Amino acid sequence: MSLSDAQLDRYARHIVLKEIGGEGQGKLLAAHVVLIGVGGIGSPALQYLAAAGVGRLTAIDDDVVSLDNLQRQILFATGDVGRAKVEVAAETVAGLNPDVRFEGVRTRLTAGNAADLVMGADAVLDGSDNFATRLIVSDQCTAARIPLVSAAIGQFQAQVGTFRGWEADAPCYRCFVGDAFDAEDCDSCSELGVLGAMAGIAGSFAALEAIRQVVGFGGNATGKLHVFDGLAPGMRAIRIVKDPACRACGAQAMVNGS
Template identity: 45%
Template structure:
């Protein structure tokens, strides 16, 4: 997919980057990425993928902006309080990069509508804030044979992995999470709080995985769970495999 003169100037730091180059930037422009959630994780993912020149970005969320979101959800502004998050995110995207097509999907993704929402996209990034939605998105992506970049955050910590269970007998969501965590194990942000920058760390890494996978640079986190401890500033990795 050809780049305009303005796009060549905008993306020149990618174009001169070894192993990305003009061909990689063209792949980014041709890509269609769906982001689940325009909240804490979705915000940095949106910001970096819009800036990177992903050709089509879809964002699905049925929530509205509240003041308590703004401590971490960086694509929204104080004046956006009460408006649809996908509308606020679209305004952000259009102001940052007019070359990106932004599809604002003001819905809650579920088992009934999920397959139709996911179908037009090449890759899915999950920034949802509850386990049930994550499990549903993983099942839908497995059925549609779409790669899924899954991130989660809580308190001071975050995790990140990539699911491609339809290839090479790679592990599935249920292999990593065979049982549903209890509410005590997985408290909500409203109940337990969350340090704002942790969403930027994990969301930025989700965007990094997306760019890597689209441009075929490096090794994605398939079968590997990256765990970040924000208090001690430590990354560690846990490998997991398919159970059957």
């Protein structure tokens, strides 16, 4: 892909990086990234992906902006309370980068619509707030062979992991959390609280991982869960092992899905 003069100027700081260059920026402009949720994690992730020049962004969220979102969801302002989050997101992306085609889907992702919603994506970034949605997203990404970047926050902790469960020895998100017997039982920020800046750390890190999946630079983070402790502060990485009996990416599941 040849870049226009305006694009060469806009993305100059990417292009001078040997790990990205003009070729990598072309990959970003041709890429499609799907975001699940434009809340605390999705807010910074969406803005960094749009600024980076990801050519097509799809955001899936059925929620409206509430006053208690504003402590951590930096995409929104006080005047946005009551508006659909994807509507505000569309305006923000349009003002940020004309190279980006944005689609806001105001719906809740379910097992019935997941395949259509993520179809054709080069990467999926999941910032949803419950295990039920996360497992649906993970299973669909594994089946469709789409890299999944999963991010979560709670209190003073942020977690970001990259999953490519269709690959040999690479786990999926289900390998990490199991079948989540009570998939709706997920601690929420409203119950436990969360430091707003933790959302910025998780969302920015997740955007970086999505960009790395598209362009293909740096070390291999597949199957690693990066945990940031805001109290220490510090970060550690945990290696997640593929579960051979996983019903989404285990040996038998791959045979059945092939």
